[in-house]
Amino acid sequence: MHANGDGIPAKVLVTKIGLDGHDRGSRVVAAYLRDAGMEVIYTGPWQQIPAVVALTQEEDVDVVGISSLATDHLIVPKLMRALRDAGLAHVRVVVGGIVPDDEVSMLHENGVSKVFHPGSSREEIVAAVQQLAEQARCERPEI
Amino acid sequence: MTDVAAAVDRLIGGDKATLARALTAVENAYPHAAELLEALRPHTGCARVVGVTGPPGVGKSTLCNALIREWRTRGHRVGVIAVDPSSPLSGGAVLGDRVRMHEHDQDDFVFIRSLAARTNGGGLAASTAGAIVVLDAAGMDCVLIETVGSGQSQVDIAGVAKTTVVVSAPGFGDEVQALKAGILEIADVLVVNKADLPHAEQTARQLRIMLGLRDAQRWQPPVVMTSGHTGQGVDQLAEALQEHHDSIVTDTPAATQTHTVADLLRKLASEDPYVRHLGIEFITGGSGHASVRMRVQPSHISFNGTCHGGALFSLADAAFGLASNSHGVVAAGIDAHITYPRAVKVGDVLTAGAVEETRSRRFATYRVIVTRSDGATVATFTGTVATVGGARPGAPQ
Numbered sequence: 001m002h003a004n005g006d007g008i009p010a011k012v013l014v015t016k017i018g019l020d021g022h023d024r025g026s027r028v029v030a031a032y033l034r035d036a037g038m039e040v041i042y043t044g045p046w047q048q049i050p051a052v053v054a055l056t057q058e059e060d061v062d063v064v065g066i067s068s069l070a071t072d073h074l075i076v077p078k079l080m081r082a083l084r085d086a087g088l089a090h091v092r093v094v095v096g097g098i099v100p101d102d103e104v105s106m107l108h109e110n111g112v113s114k115v116f117h118p119g120s121s122r123e124e125i126v127a128a129v130q131q132l133a134e135q136a137r138c139e140r141p142e143i
Numbered sequence: 144m145t146d147v148a149a150a151v152d153r154l155i156g157g158d159k160a161t162l163a164r165a166l167t168a169v170e171n172a173y174p175h176a177a178e179l180l181e182a183l184r185p186h187t188g189c190a191r192v193v194g195v196t197g198p199p200g201v202g203k204s205t206l207c208n209a210l211i212r213e214w215r216t217r218g219h220r221v222g223v224i225a226v227d228p229s230s231p232l233s234g235g236a237v238l239g240d241r242v243r244m245h246e247h248d249q250d251d252f253v254f255i256r257s258l259a260a261r262t263n264g265g266g267l268a269a270s271t272a273g274a275i276v277v278l279d280a281a282g283m284d285c286v287l288i289e290t291v292g293s294g295q296s297q298v299d300i301a302g303v304a305k306t307t308v309v310v311s312a313p314g315f316g317d318e319v320q321a322l323k324a325g326i327l328e329i330a331d332v333l334v335v336n337k338a339d340l341p342h343a344e345q346t347a348r349q350l351r352i353m354l355g356l357r358d359a360q361r362w363q364p365p366v367v368m369t370s371g372h373t374g375q376g377v378d379q380l381a382e383a384l385q386e387h388h389d390s391i392v393t394d395t396p397a398a399t400q401t402h403t404v405a406d407l408l409r410k411l412a413s414e415d416p417y418v419r420h421l422g423i424e425f426i427t428g429g430s431g432h433a434s435v436r437m438r439v440q441p442s443h444i445s446f447n448g449t450c451h452g453g454a455l456f457s458l459a460d461a462a463f464g465l466a467s468n469s470h471g472v473v474a475a476g477i478d479a480h481i482t483y484p485r486a487v488k489v490g491d492v493l494t495a496g497a498v499e500e501t502r503s504r505r506f507a508t509y510r511v512i513v514t515r516s517d518g519a520t521v522a523t524f525t526g527t528v529a530t531v532g533g534a535r536p537g538a539p540q
């Protein structure tokens with residue numbers, strides 16, 4: 001079971017923004033995280049950025065996972081700004097899917113913690129998300 | 144150091160981030176959670192807390208979504224706690240309820256929080272009770288709790304919710320049978336959801352029969368047919384919840400509501416010289432029902448040394464009279480029958496609950512059960528009234 005240092009399961013939002021509707025990948029990742037003992041909110045595709053911010057805040061998640069198979073990752077910087085504006089800078093954001101190499105650094109510059117490429121293993125994803133969740137918990141205001 | 148007082152101020156002031164973190168603190172039993180809850184408690188007591196339970200897949204989340212919409216049109220602020228089961232193997236969970244409520248994601252007056260049941264039995268009730276305190280203090284008019292209706296969790300939910308809604312649907316008959324004992328105990332309102340599907344009527348009838356088997360209490364759970372998909376019946380559900388809420392509110396003597404049915408009945412009871420003479424006290428009432436209480440006095444005793452049948456009749460008749468005059472038109476009793484299965488002694492505290500069984504334009508019938516404080520039934524009474532006048536002046540419509 002993967003609990004944070006305090007014994008409390010990591011809480012993760014798995015979602016898709018933009019126009020692409022292929023959500024098989026995000027479903028699989030949500031199941032990986034659940035099977036690793038995390039508490040996952042899974043929304044399905046076509047979420048608007050204000051809705052993702054609202055969910056992140058209301059659910060007090062540690063990590064937001066964005067699945068991008070087409071060009072959805074190009075609007076991730078907009079999401080990062082919106083999260084910061086809402087006082088949610090401690091929340092870690094990861095992107096998974098098809099992201100060209102030269103755009104990976106652009107995402108990192110905008111505050112994305114990790115980009116998973118196709119072929120990333122279950123263990124790799126679980127371990128990284130777990131670690132990022134712990135970091136987020138440490139930085140987050142207690143109340 | 145966490146500044147709890149500052150957090151309380153922010154939360155009362157409507158800060159969503161603080162609300163979210165306070166819920167996390169309660170859910171995870173953080174060290175300052177108890178102090179926080181203590182500090183929030185004076186700000187609570189206004190929210191109506193509605194628990195929704197029922198078998199998996201019966202449409203609870205979809206119905207909650209529709210109910211939130213209905214409440215929003217009535218101007219209520221809504222807080223939601225959606226509980227999903229945790230995997231017993233990994234301890235993880237996919238929290239799927241709120242996805243069905245996503246139309247409210249961006250509504251500033253709706254706050255939804257998903258909770259994983261975390262397999263720690265009684266802990267769920269504890270963190271849910273804490274979450275209710277937090278949402279209540281944050282100014283929610285309504286707090287809705289969705290939980291899976293299996294095993295202990297539904298009973299727990301009845302402990303923390305003021306109104307418990309048990310949801311069923313056509314094709315869920317077996318599950319309903321399995322829940323039977325639980326339903327009779329905990330349901331304040333029964334819903335047959337998916338009423339857009341065939342056989343919903345049969346399911347509703349089945350539930351009504353099951354309800355008929357239980358002792359009439361102060362509150363008779365209505366059976367409401369809804370569809371979370373089409374929205375049909377959701378306004379009636381909101382009405383039923385409102386009525387149940389009013390029936391609880393009027394149990395509190397401090398309540399100083401005006402213009403409610405209960406107020407009318409309270410007033411009628413207090414102005415009735417015979418009721419006052421016998422020391423009969425109004426407890427609660429609403430549309431089609433009323434209950435009253437009496438402590439048996441030495442002056443109520445017959446030559447046999449037990450409570451006079453006339454005194455018991457008077458108590459039952461008082462409840463009957465109030466219930467039958469609860470619709471705002473003057474009704475007069477034309478027939479009544481009573482059975483006394485058990486002797487009653489001085490000092491016994493008796494409660495009479497009257498419930499409307501049938502009602503037409505001219506006539507209505509009522510059933511009254513008189514119980515002793517230990518739960519024993521001491522009298523059963525049936526009566527018929529005729530509508531004899533027009534609208535009672537000053538009665539709520």
Ligand SMILES: Nc1nc2c(ncn2[C@@H]2O[C@H](COP(=O)(O)OP(=O)(O)OP(=O)(O)O)[C@@H](O)[C@H]2O)c(=O)[nH]1
Nearest residue numbers: 198199200201202203204205336337339370371372
């Ligand atoms: N026909 C019909 N289907 C409905 C209705 N409400 C929900 N459903 C369907 O029933 C299924 C379950 O709906 P949910 O709202 O998730 O049910 P639930 O009781 O919350 O499920 P759990 O939380 O998993 O126990 C979905 O496929 C819905 O589309 C309804 O009013 N009519």
Ligand SMILES: [Mg+2]
Nearest residue numbers: 203204239240
């Ligand atoms: Mg549900």
